[in-house]
Amino acid sequence: MKIDLIAGARPNFMKIAPLIDAIRKAQNEGQNINFRLIHTGQHYDKNMSDSFFEQLRIPQPHVNLGAGGGTQSEQTATIMIGYEKLLLESKSDLCLVVGDVTSTMACSIVAQKLHIPVAHVEAGIRSYDWTMPEEINRLVTDSITNYFFTTTPEASENLRKSGIPDISIYWVGNTMIDTLLMHRSRFQKPKIWDELNLSKKGYIVMTLHRPGNVDEEEKLKSLITEIIENSNNLPLIFPVHPRTAKILFGLGIQYRRLHTIDPLGYLEFNYLVENSLAVITDSGGISEETTVMGIPCITLRNNTERPETVEIGSNELIGTDPSAIKPAMEKLFSGNWKKCGVPELWDGKSAERIVEILIKLNLAQ
Template sequence: MNITLIAGARPNFMKVAPIIHAMDEANSRNDGLFRYRLIHTGQHYDKIMSDTFFEELNIPHPDANLGCGGGSQAEQTAAIMVAFEKELQAHPADLVMVVGDVTSTMACSIVARKLNTKVAHVEAGIRSFDLSMPEEINRMVTDSITDVFFTTSEWAGENLRKSGVKDEQIHFTGNVMIDTLLANRHKFTRPEIWDRAGLEEGGYLVMTLHRPANVDEKEKFARFLEAIIASSGDLPLIFPVHPRTAKIIRELDVALPERFHMIEPLGYLEFNYLVERARAVLTDSGGITEEATVMGVPCMTLRDNTERPETVELGTNELIGTDPANIAPAFERLLAGQWKSGRIPDKWDGKAAGRIVAGLEAMVSSIPATP
């Protein structure tokens, strides 16, 4: 089976990597069962995604980079579709596998189906039901034309069934991002800020905020920061921040205490070293809520909805919402030791990629091979 795998951003490579490793294992058992080609659309430029990134996480380098970064949503979607059409025509595949919910996920799925190539979606079926999020549009469009659905939870499978997807198309395999987390947990690396800020295990907070609704509205962002600083006692706050967001913070009329540390974005191993040892995490990122849940770290999500309800229903995550007034009561519970303990969702055990590849092996006989 010829498979083209799509990655458009750094987290996509972390999701694709365990699948490639599992296919390599399958190939060792079944002499060349899978032939794959890894394509980076270039959607996101990430200076951290250097040779070291690939080596440290044992992630394969892409076979091609389409170089489709920059531009508006429409311009980027169009650029990816034009470039990937040429790539897929030059290197036909039996199956195009997309992961996650970035623009590349949707754009490459559309191209594949228009070229009569089957599509498999890893992380299919997750929904926030918030159409103001570009990622939600990407998920909905991708799943509407997907042939094979690999899901992270029972919630995701139920979303697909409600939209008319047949049971036999849905494979509940677990979360490949957790495969990468567990495979690399022993390699987590202490960042420089640990010693510089005098951090101690369980004695600090980690923040990540990036969604425009939270950081672009300056008055609201200022109230968020004031509430977090006022409610967090004397705990150091570690905020790996994009330069653009750092500039916004400096323009705000907010008194930042010495314990508030804005630092450069961290690599995967350093960032998760901090998360694993933190008292809690404050974030508006869905992926971090998954990792915090698996590591048993309290997580406050500054959003009104989540596409990963299992992290709330089962895990350590709570939706705090987008009203800064909700922050103080959340911190009262955290600092009083009253945060829920949570548990790890089913099949978030580091074996999701193996289940995905087992599903692909079962498909081999049903898909005519490309010449």
């Protein structure tokens, strides 16, 4: 059985890494299973150097489709053309996609049109916000998927409500957490730690990237100001995209305690998160990692496709109104942050479950 593993952005590789390990383990046990790692090139990330792949023990992609930049529609077209050509030259038995990026949707469509079944890892999650491109990608992908691997029972139920039969749904857990648990003992102290003389629980990590938060200049200024004014004089460490950094500089947002730094590698970033007092973010994936690490997470979004991080985990969804920051920070510093747990099956064995299921399905026949 030959499986195409599709990745279009750095988080995709983090979700695929444990699948590669599980496939290799199955191979060593004599199973007829192989993989082809395909990087669509959707996102260019300067931190995805050789060291990134070495750190997470990911092999270099077998194929890079070189989709590059452009609009989402342009990327979709480029990815579809490139993947179709590859499949016509060398067909696979299964197209396995992860997450909700443009590559996930584009490769699923190509595979189905060439009568190759599709497996979706992280299927069924929903924000119910159609203004998010990711939500459209999720809906389209799940509408043409054959095998659905879900992170939570709620995601499985979302699929059932859309008419997917139980026989096609597999609740397996979260492969992103597989990667976190696999490498947690290997987290690396970033340079900023010694440069600022940081201490455990003595700083806050911040990430902001959603257009509604960073592209509206006055909104960004108000958010940063509120965070600074209510952060109890702690340093704020902000790994920031260069484009956002320019916006910050243009707005004159320069505070002594606000430290904007270049994006970090996986091991370095999670070292900062694990040792922080809290994380302020508008990311979905980070709230999964903070939940497992037990770090308070304040999410500046009006909705989330990962409600388990709020219902079970350490995350609080406070919306995007800057006035909501002060009460959230007061709750944090009063020591009254909620107790949290870890969702069931987020145990580091999700990828093994997925590969076991694929082998039982025997898709090569």
